Amino acid sequence: MVVEPDDPTVIDRLTADFTADITRLRDSAERWRNGIAMITGILSAVLVFKGPDPVAGLATPLRVLLFAVVVLAIAAGMTGCFFAIRAAAGLPVVQQRRTTIDALATDQRARREATVRHLHRAIGLSAVMIALLVVSVGLAWFLPRPPAKAPMARMELVDGRVLCGPLVRLDADEVAITVFGEAVVVKRAQVNALSESQSCS
Incomplete structure (x- = not known):
């Protein structure tokens, strides 16, 4: 067909x-x-x-x-x-x-x-x-991230002074914070109160 x-x-x-x-x-x-x-x-x-x-x-x-x-x-x-x-x-x-x-x-x-x-x-x-x-x-x-900022600490001393700045170290004997760019180390016995602060202004 x-x-x-x-x-x-x-x-x-x-x-x-x-x-x-x-x-x-x-x-x-x-x-x-x-x-x-x-x-x-x-x-x-x-x-x-x-x-x-x-x-x-x-x-x-x-x-x-x-x-x-x-x-x-x-x-x-x-x-x-x-x-x-x-x-x-x-x-x-x-x-x-x-x-x-x-x-x-x-x-x-x-x-x-x-x-x-x-x-x-x-x-x-x-x-x-x-x-x-x-x-x-x-x-x-x-991606790189900036390092975390240290917490701000407000420290009242037994002599009446008040120090404020980023907390560097906190242990049983000493407290170290940065004040105006310089590390300040204080014995715990000289600290009357220590608290976290939003700013130091």
Whole structure:
């Protein structure tokens, strides 16, 4: 039996094969979309509930750097979700029935290539997002932070003098504080009262 090039039966069979192929690609795209959306959602939730703790003590330029890396990670994840959705659902367009095998093959090839291209972009952006998350965690852990400030101490001596400054050392025998940039060591027996102070002004 001779099959005509534009036989409707052939066109229907090619359409069925294409539908099965595109369905497989879109199922894969949906799984990628769900995974990227989950990671992006978890990251956003952690940032909301964790607050500024990871950047506490960092200098302002370092805070800006860490914030920029995290924003780029979220942007990469959201863009990846968009391309995964494009691959899974496509765009709402009116599909016209192709009446020739050449037109059908051209249309199917273009749609298949578009789906694969969007899926590859989603996968690439998800890899970028994960890499940026690793970088942001590394920055949060290893960026230098200034040393903690010593608590301010207000010390009243038995002779009536009052000394105030950062506490250097406190043990059973002596109290050492810094007064005007110089360490002052006082015997505990000479201390009448010792308390923490917000400032020495």
